[in-house]
Amino acid sequence: MKCDVNSFTWRTHTCGELRSEHVGQQVTLCGWVQFHRMGKFITLRDGYGVTQLIIPEKSPVGYLMKNLSLESVLKVEGTVVQRPLEEQNKKMATGEIEVEVVTADVLGKSKPNLPFNIRDFQKVKESLRLMYRYLDLRTSNLQKNLRLRSNVTMKMREFLCKHHGFVDIETPTLFRRTPGGAQEFVVPTHSPGKFYSLTQSPQQFKQLLMVGALDRYFQIAHCYRDEGAKADRQPEFTQVDIEMSFTSADRIKSLVEGLLQYSWPKEASNLSTPFPKLTYKEAMEMYGTDKPDTRFDMKIIDVTDIFKNQNIEIFDKVLMNKENSSIKAIVIPKGALHINKSLLEKFEEIGKCLYSLEGLVNIFVKEDLNWKSILCKHVSLELQQKLKKNLELQPHTLVLISAGETRNVLQLLGKLRVECAAYLQSKGLNIWNPKDFNFLWVVDFPLFLPSDEGGLEPAHHPFTAPQEQDTHLVYSNPAAVRSQHYDLVLNGQEIAGGSIRIHSSELQKYVLTDILKEDLTELQHLIEALESGCPPHGGIAIGLDRLMCILSGASSIRDVIAFPKSLDGKDLMSGAPAKISDELKKFYFIQTPPSN
Amino acid sequence: MKCDVNSFTWRTHTCGELRSEHVGQQVTLCGWVQFHRMGKFITLRDGYGVTQLIIPEKSPVGYLMKNLSLESVLKVEGTVVQRPLEEQNKKMATGEIEVEVVTADVLGKSKPNLPFNIRDFQKVKESLRLMYRYLDLRTSNLQKNLRLRSNVTMKMREFLCKHHGFVDIETPTLFRRTPGGAQEFVVPTHSPGKFYSLTQSPQQFKQLLMVGALDRYFQIAHCYRDEGAKADRQPEFTQVDIEMSFTSADRIKSLVEGLLQYSWPKEASNLSTPFPKLTYKEAMEMYGTDKPDTRFDMKIIDVTDIFKNQNIEIFDKVLMNKENSSIKAIVIPKGALHINKSLLEKFEEIGKCLYSLEGLVNIFVKEDLNWKSILCKHVSLELQQKLKKNLELQPHTLVLISAGETRNVLQLLGKLRVECAAYLQSKGLNIWNPKDFNFLWVVDFPLFLPSDEGGLEPAHHPFTAPQEQDTHLVYSNPAAVRSQHYDLVLNGQEIAGGSIRIHSSELQKYVLTDILKEDLTELQHLIEALESGCPPHGGIAIGLDRLMCILSGASSIRDVIAFPKSLDGKDLMSGAPAKISDELKKFYFIQTPPSN
Incomplete structure (x- = not known):
């Protein structure tokens, strides 16, 4: 079935669609006025492209355009005509034709002098772009990035859900704190002093799903971390979250390779699999980092x-x-x-x-x-x-x-x-090819790292399983244990991480209490789950924002997110976060310091 | 391409897969011990079904089973054999065969005497089911519901994204309060006294996307409402959120009809479209409600x-x-x-x-x-x-x-x-057929309703457009204005609601300030967006939890959600919401009353 982007609308075609083959057709287009000249020409733009319109002499449409600001929204009906050969524009997808306007309606007026023009060659300060994000979204760059993101995730879903029987399961985000991870946002409730935590990942839920016999889980999951002003991070972000039972680390790597190969856009270069592998030790020795850029x-x-x-x-x-x-x-x-x-x-x-x-x-x-x-x-x-x-x-x-x-x-x-x-x-030296996508698995990480307090902390998270041949060292020399964790690195950035998890309740308890000195009460439900018939399982989480950023050649993840926050976590468009009413504070039994 | 549910695992087949045609094959199955009898038979269960295993006499496998609790996880290798005709079980999908076990490994032991047995005929108290959700998930009922939900949403995505060019766009949930809606959760930040609000729907964002020329948007969106203990509601829920530009109410209705028809499971009855329509007035007069059950x-x-x-x-x-x-x-x-x-x-x-x-x-x-x-x-x-x-x-x-x-x-x-x-x-009278799915559009709602304070409040939300022929009444007799809102009712429950939105900044300002007496500062960005070239647009939000509840014949939306909260918003498994540390309160500049 062909994809129809005009169904259920007034238009017959988008502004990026008309070609020589349409000459002679009556068409209806809707879009934004990009330019107009002398009451004779209009460039009409929508999210799909631009089309040149010609206004016949003495037409009322020409008059209509006189007082119309750029970026106003028009609906035009007209006839597709071939442009004379010398006027054809090869750089413009619709450059072979133009549309002779018969009628035009103004659907939405724009005020004059918007904060910036929607022209791609214009460099606009990012804070202004964020403040008027709805204007920035009209640029071909953001249109391309967001449409690409949607297409890539759709392909991922096809691969996982249709071809490999994974079940898309939504998990809650209002939950209880997971110890030993990132700073989690808290959400006050109408029970005095009691808070939800916004989940930093569906980690616990996906493991519980495995205990619950939902053995092939995936979710494109919205996650939260309150990380302050870390460069190119967002307080809410998205990960492609996958978990399976009855599997091994190598099988999960194959799955991810297949997934990326299947969903990789045709326009980008082909991915060859399997991806190369380095141990953590090799990566550190050869590249001085656990996320080497191998381009x-x-x-x-x-x-x-x-x-x-x-x-x-x-x-x-x-x-x-x-x-x-x-x-x-x-x-x-x-x-x-x-x-x-x-x-x-x-x-x-x-x-x-x-x-x-x-x-x-x-x-x-x-x-x-x-x-x-x-x-x-x-x-x-x-x-x-x-x-x-x-x-x-x-x-x-x-x-x-x-x-x-x-x-x-x-x-x-x-x-x-x-x-x-x-x-x-x-400086123009071809150190790497901008079209290269170099994936690399990094494996054999240590399970624990020395913590600031002199003990050990999880190198990744406390649910990661040790390698089988190192399991005995957990009890004798935990610092020497290698884990079943694996990272996927793309062009020097970590874009995915996962592991085989601990599925023995005894081992999990030992790791949490004896090694990490964590309070078990917060994880009692997980321990009990492991005691109730838990299959061996493992998974991975792919950072979708980062992946799409690299794939689309964007300079920041903010350019692949529709409404990103600024570096300090603000929504510059709406002004969030904002003060709330005293009434609301009372409702949630919280007080805040007197405001200045 | 066939769907392969065994790829990337140790098993060759699921426990629901083997038939006569597999007789003679060597297979590997993984699953939970549902029953075992006399060291001779095991019923092995996974999320796909059950298979009977036979243990050869004097086999070490029989010995292994002796001290093994039910619900332990096994991996078995064996040969598929035909059951004698008289022992075949027609009620069991795999009832024609059994598997003669050669080797078996215990992958995960279960403790004896779990809080309840995983048998569908057992009636377990819901609070216990919620507390041990990972056990409840093993029941065939929840397995069916969650897998159905995943399949239906996948079909919806196909229809929208692949066949009609909609773009799947994630929108933020940490945002600023939207006035005039449901009670929104607040999230303290590291800026003293400043809070995000958790969005009750992507309403503002989807309208801003239309202003931003992303003219065919959809998202299966996670939303938040703090509604307290309303029956069969959840503090976080999911809606299929759709918005389009250059369209009309009737076109959106057709889109939704096509969407539901396409994604409706084959096992359920066929949907015939278009769905019937009633005006709000007709519905009230004939059924005394705006969500009539027309079965x-x-x-x-x-x-x-x-x-x-x-x-x-x-x-x-x-x-x-x-x-x-x-x-x-x-x-x-x-x-x-x-x-x-x-x-x-x-x-x-x-x-x-x-x-x-x-x-x-x-x-x-x-x-x-x-x-x-x-x-x-x-x-x-x-x-x-x-x-x-x-x-x-x-x-x-x-x-x-x-x-x-x-x-x-x-x-x-x-x-x-x-x-x-x-x-x-x-009482057994066939008032309705349990297989009936009666969809009904209800239209021509009033735009405003009398508020408790004696003024007017939006019948739905403040962005809903009036009907064109009633627009003049907005200024003279707003209570008499009919809106371009439409509800979709299924078997007497509202499962979707949407409207054509106001796209004129003047009208939107008038409605917010003159009629609804709202403070514009919180919506300044939206007003400005409407002034910047806003196309006519409209959309709908389908309540996915409710839809799946009715479709799967569940008695509560909690049975179509993997990890639901209890009626009073608690996660009975983890104990969320919970107390947080004083350190954390300090970090977020909040105080709470002394706890008891």
Whole structure:
């Protein structure tokens, strides 16, 4: 069945639809006045495109247009005519034709001088765009992003629901706090002192659904986290939430690969599966991060052995003084041509402030393969040759070397790798192809991480299962346990995370009470559920906003969300959050400090 | 493509899948132990059905079962064998076969003596079912309802998104209060004294999307209303939310008819469209309600003219004393056989308490068409004949007559009509066919209703457009204006409501300020949007919980929701809402009264 975007309306066609084949047809179009000229031409726009209208001379329609502001809404009836060949506009989808207007009605007047024009080439400040979001939505960019998002989620639903028998189940968002997670919003109730928490994810519910024999669950779920002003996060966001029983981590990975392949838009490049896999350890060692951008190389290289015992003071000091120390490098092709002193100073500052690393050594490799570097006077010619060979140095390469505690060195170089790549990309070097979508699984994460209080905290969440071969370590050496968690990374951003869950009530109780020191009362229902015949199960949550942001090439998730909040959680259009009446506070038994 | 419910799992088939055609196959099943007998038989259940397993004699599997509680989770491998003809169970979908077990693994033990057994014939108290919802979900009834719900919404999405180009757009739920609606939950923020409101519907957003040229919007939207303990309502609920530009009320009705027809399950009866239509006035006069159950007749009949000036004191008193008074009747076939005195007393009580109506006159029509009624001594034989003819009285009919203010009489008889029908249905009379789905549009509602404060309030919401021919009355006689609102009624319950909206900023401002006396500041953004080129638009919201409840024959919407709240808004499983920490209160700048 063909998709009919004109059914149940007055129009016969959209403003993006007419072609040569329609010439001679009587049509009705509805849309916004994008331009009009001399009472002779109108460009009519809707969410699908633009069409040029011609107004016959001395027509009352020309008169009607005289006092009409741009962005007013028109309904026009007319005849499709071919444009003369020299007037055809190849850049415009409807550029072969125009519509000779017979009648026109003004459906909705616009006031003159709107806060900004709906033209894509105009750069409008984001706060203004958010304040008048209903105008911004008319731009072809937001139209494209929101329509793409709808199409992608529809394909996902088809794959899950129609082809693989998943059941779309809505779960509540007014619930009880889940311990050990993000900050959750609270909602006062008419019971004094009692609050709901807005769920940060359907995690508990999806596990309870597995206990309840709904063994193939999915939901495109609205979630809430009160994360304050974190960059490119939203207080409410969407995840494609999936859970299955009687499955394994690898099977879930295959499912997700199939899902993304099926729902990936035809216009984008094809996805090849299976996606590559790295262990957490490998990712950290090669990329200094658990979400490596694998669209480009520049991996971190260990050069400890090369520099060890070479009487280079800065390095020897580090290696002698600290355990778990090393010297590592990244090699940036063409970096010597573009990365300047002030950028290097910024990098050094990052090392100092974020990772307590003193000194970032650089080597500028010249055209003739000679070096410009502080190292020159410290290292032998032999060592230089060794480095050249090991790092495969080419003319104009920039080498950045950091020494110190291994963990910090990796993180710094991981960060600088991405910064340098982005900088070179912005300078026009093809570090990556903008059409590349590089997916990567990261696996074998630790189950627990050291917490600020000196104990352990869950690396992901307290319901993640340990790897089978590590289960015995849970009781003896929990910090060494690897988990059955997996992250999916796309172009250096985490877009999904999931795991096989703990389905043994004993193990879950041990993890919560003995390791994490959590109060069980808040999770009593989950423990009881695990005691009532719980199948092995696992799942994943895909961050839909982030995925759509990368897929549509948007610069922020706010450009793939119809009505996003500003960075500080405000709705700039309506002014939310806002003060509420004293009556309402009384109704909910809450008081707030006197307002200024 | 066939739907594969076993992909990405360990099993080869579900417990509801095996038939004679599978005999001889090696299969792997996973499920819950429903029964086991003598170490010889197991009934294994999952969300798809049950399969009988046979354990070979002296097999270790038999030993394994000895100490295993019911509801434990098993994975079994075995061979499908035909049951002897005399042992085949026609009532069981898999009753032709059984599976001879080769190996079995216990995947998840259940403790013995769960709070209730998962057997459909068992009647378990609802509070217990809610407290252990994960057990209740295993019952075939909830499995059926939730799977049906998922299938129906998938079909709806197909119809809207794939066949008619609607765009699925998520809208925020953390927003600013919408004046003139239901009680909205509030959410404190980290800005002292400032709150979000949880949206009661995407009404404002969907109108803003129309202004933003997203002219075919839909969303299966999560909504919030703090309505306290209203019967069969939930604090969070779901509506299928639709809005279109460049359309009319009749076109939207056609869209909804097409949508329901397309997504209606094959197992249910076919829907024939268009659905019948009644005006609000007709509905009130014939059924005493704006949501008539049209599965049965028993319409309200006006008998004022028959009883007027007949010297019947009880009637004359009413007609003389009050304006807008009348005498009306309902005729209940077979009612005289079933409706007894105590029920009639209850009916009279309803009239007194809810509608201030004294006396409910009844006529029991006997086998020989003679009457038993208090009226007998007051009315002439001639009048009796006239009534017989007008009301088409048959043997054993019960007539209920009420006199008083017309509005109250209609409402009382409307209520008694439904009560009597339900009572007779419960007594086994075929008042309606349980497979009937009677849809009905109710139209031509008043735009405003008298408010408790003596002014006017919106009959539906303040954005509803008046009918074109009544627009002038908005300024002169607003109480007389009919709106472009339409309700969709199914079997006597309102399941959808929508309207053409006001798209003129002047009219919207007039309605909000001059008629409804609302403060415009909260809606300034909407008014500005209407001034920026707003297309004519309208839409509808379908109450999905209610629709699925009626469609699946459930007795409460709680039976079509995975994790519903109890009548008083509690989650009995987790104990939400719950107390929160003082730390959290401080973080959100709120205080609550000292707790007991």
